Amino acid sequence: MLNLVGLGFVVLLAAMGAATVESTLTTILQIQSLLMLVLQLIALCLMHFDVCNSVQYDYYKYHPMHEIQSWMAQIKNEHPDVVTIMDYGKTYEHRTISLLKIGFDTGEKKKAIWMDCGIHAREWIAPAFCQYFVREILNAYKTDSKMQEMMKNMDFYVTPVLNMDGYIYSWEEERLWRKNRSPGPAGCACNGTDLNRNFDANWGTIGVSADCCSNIYCGSHPVSEPEAQAVTYFVGTRKEDFLCFLTIHSYGQLLLVPYGHPNFTASNYNELMEVGLAAAEAIWKVHGKNYTVGASPDVLYPNSGSSRDWARMQGIPLAYTFELRDNGTFGFELPENQIQPTCEEAYMGALHIITYAHDKTFSGAVATVAATLWTVLIAMGVTGSNSM
Ligand SMILES: [Zn+2]
Numbered sequence: 001m002l003n004l005v006g007l008g009f010v011v012l013l014a015a016m017g018a019a020t021v022e023s024t025l026t027t028i029l030q031i032q033s034l035l036m037l038v039l040q041l042i043a044l045c046l047m048h049f050d051v052c053n054s055v056q057y058d059y060y061k062y063h064p065m066h067e068i069q070s071w072m073a074q075i076k077n078e079h080p081d082v083v084t085i086m087d088y089g090k091t092y093e094h095r096t097i098s099l100l101k102i103g104f105d106t107g108e109k110k111k112a113i114w115m116d117c118g119i120h121a122r123e124w125i126a127p128a129f130c131q132y133f134v135r136e137i138l139n140a141y142k143t144d145s146k147m148q149e150m151m152k153n154m155d156f157y158v159t160p161v162l163n164m165d166g167y168i169y170s171w172e173e174e175r176l177w178r179k180n181r182s183p184g185p186a187g188c189a190c191n192g193t194d195l196n197r198n199f200d201a202n203w204g205t206i207g208v209s210a211d212c213c214s215n216i217y218c219g220s221h222p223v224s225e226p227e228a229q230a231v232t233y234f235v236g237t238r239k240e241d242f243l244c245f246l247t248i249h250s251y252g253q254l255l256l257v258p259y260g261h262p263n264f265t266a267s268n269y270n271e272l273m274e275v276g277l278a279a280a281e282a283i284w285k286v287h288g289k290n291y292t293v294g295a296s297p298d299v300l301y302p303n304s305g306s307s308r309d310w311a312r313m314q315g316i317p318l319a320y321t322f323e324l325r326d327n328g329t330f331g332f333e334l335p336e337n338q339i340q341p342t343c344e345e346a347y348m349g350a351l352h353i354i355t356y357a358h359d360k361t362f363s364g365a366v367a368t369v370a371a372t373l374w375t376v377l378i379a380m381g382v383t384g385s386n387s388m
Contacts, residue, residue: 057071057074059128059131059132059135059339059340059343060128060336060337060339060340061336061339062124062127062128062336062339063127063128063131064168064171065161065164065167065168065171068127068131068160068161069098071131071160072085072098072100072160073085075100075134075135075138076100078138079102079138081104081105082102082103082104082105082138082141082151083100083101083102083138084100084101085098085099085100085101086098086099086100086101086157088230088233088234089226089227089229089230089231089233089234090226090230091163091164091165091180091181091226091227092165092180092181092182092225092226092227093164093165093181095164095165097159097162097164097227097230098159099116099157099158099159099160099234100134100156100157100158100160101155101156101157102134102137102138102151102155102156102158103151103152103154103155103156104151104152106152109241110153110154110155110241111153111154111155111241111242111243111358111361111362112154112155112156112157112238112241112242112243113154113155113156113157113242113243113244113246113354113357114157114235114242114244114245114246114311114316115130115133115156115157115158115159115246115247115248115350116130116158116159116162116231116246116247116248116307117129117130117158117159117160117161117162117247117248118130118159118160118161118162118163118164118167118248119162119163119195119196119227119247119249119307120163120166120178120179120194120195120196120249121163121166121167121169121170121177121178121179121180122170122175122176122177122178122332123249123250123251123324123332124170124250124332124333124334125250125251125324125325125334125338125339125342126248126249126250126324127160127161127167128339128342128343129248129322129324129342129343129346129347130158130159130160130161130248131160132339132343132347133158133343133347133350134158134160136347137151137156146355149358149362150354150355150358153358153361153362154243154358157234162195162227162230162231163179163180163195163227165180165181166178166179166180166181166192169181175332175333176332177192178192178194178215179191179192179193179194179195179215179217180192180193180195180225180227182225182226184212184213184217185212185220188212188213189213190212190213190217192212192217193212193217193218193219193224193225194208194214194215194216194217194218194219195225195227195228195307196247196249196303196305196306196307197216197217197218197219197303197304197305197306198218198219198222198223198224198225198228198305199222199223199228199231199232199305199306199307199309199310200222200223200232200305200310201259201260201304201305201306201309201310201313202259202260202261202264202304202305202309203218203221203222203304203305204218204222204304204305205261205304206260206261206262206302206303206304207260207296207301207302207303207304208303208304208305216303218304218305222305228307231307232310235311235314235316236314239314239315239316240315242311242316243316243317243318243357243358243360243361244316244317244318244319244353244354244357245307245308245311245312245316245318245319245320246319246320246322246350246353246354247306247307247308247311247320247321247322248321248322248324248346249321249322249323249324250323250324250325250326250332250334251323251324251325251326251327251328251330251331251332251334252292252300252323252327252328253289253290253291253292253323253324253325253326253327254291254292254293254294254299254300254321254322254323255276255279255280255291255292255293255294255320255321255322255323255349256294256295256296256299256300256308256320256321256323257269257272257273257276257293257294257295257319257320258272258295258308258309258311258312258313258319259295259296259309259312260295260296260297260302260303260304260305260306260308260309261297261302261303261304261309262295262297262302265295266295266312268317269295271317271318272318272319272320273293273294275318275352275353275356276293276294276320276353277293278352278356279291279293279320279348279349279350279352279353280292280293280349282348282349282351282352283345283346283348283349284345285348286341286344286345286348287341287344287345289325289341289345291349296321300323306321308320308321317357318353318356318357320353322346322349322350324342324346325338325341325342326338
């Protein structure tokens with residue numbers, strides 16, 4: 001009897017077991033398809049990050065400071081292999097000034113390209129351009145072998161907004177604010193120094209004002225401002241690495257070469273002009289906009305204490321100021337529908353200068369020609385040791 005009960009129990013267990021195995025199999029299959037779906041979604045996200053982001057970043061709108069900061073973090077998260085964020089200073093109001101460093105980590109000491117935007121608060125198209133530029137080079141390197149080569153040999157240091165305090169002030173208080181936000185000297189009721197008159201380059205000599213209420217107030221002494229100090233220190237301590245220093249402004253459709261002071265001419269002025277004119281042609285080819293190339297006193301007005309002049313005086317060979325669109329119709333308040341064409345054309349101009357800087361330093365063709373020439377000279381017996 002006990003055995004029968006026992007047998008019945010075993011049969012029942014077996015039946016239950018079969019039912020459990022079947023339902024377990026179904027569950028496993030369900031989990032498996034669920035996992036497949038999750039994996040497919042992850043793959044889709046990796047290929048197209050925007051799919052996972054409910055809000056796609058709009059490069060053709062102007063963005064307030066906090067959105068640009070979120071964008072920087074997003075760019076770093078999307079491209080951890082080539083992008084890092086570097087903090088390199090504080091603004092007067094204690095905001096952290098950051099840049100995006102973009103390039104392959106080769107483990108070697110690399111050459112570098114500098115680009116800063118938004119040194120003047122009201123020139124909103126400039127930060128928009130820095131963001132567009134970053135997106136373009138990060139898209140390009142995946143398929144374009146030239147950009148891959150440049151990102152192996154050089155790092156791009158891009159500061160989307162240098163004058164953060166001023167930029168925020170231009171959003172919240174006064175759209176046409178230009179300077180930073182530091183207080184004037186004792187007895188002066190006005191705030192702000194023109195950061196592009198504050199650098200240590202013939203400081204305070206021409207095209208500036210000593211009146212702290214002026215839009216071109218150059219500060220109490222050279223590099224008195226924390227934002228100018230940050231650039232001076234960061235670039236100054238790596239100056240031999242930088243091939244190129246591009247500082248982005250508006251408006252006027254100009255490519256300005258050093259120097260702002262009419263008494264000084266850059267030692268490579270001809271090269272700066274030649275490369276600048278070719279960049280202007282590259283710009284013109286995109287949407288037919290004319291950019292004028294020249295030293296500031298020749299095509300705009302003389303000035304002193306600019307970051308571009310300071311960079312050239314540090315020995316950085318290719319230093320340019322971009323004055324983006326337009327020619328004065330909208331001025332600093334360039335409508336958003338002009339962001340895209342302005343960025344597209346300026347990108348081609350910047351790319352021309354950067355490619356020139358790269359090829360001059362790294363071009364195998366130039367080295368090959370030199371080596372061939374040397375071989376020919378030896379064969380002809382006209383090298384130094386055989387000279388008559
Ligand atoms: Zn400017």
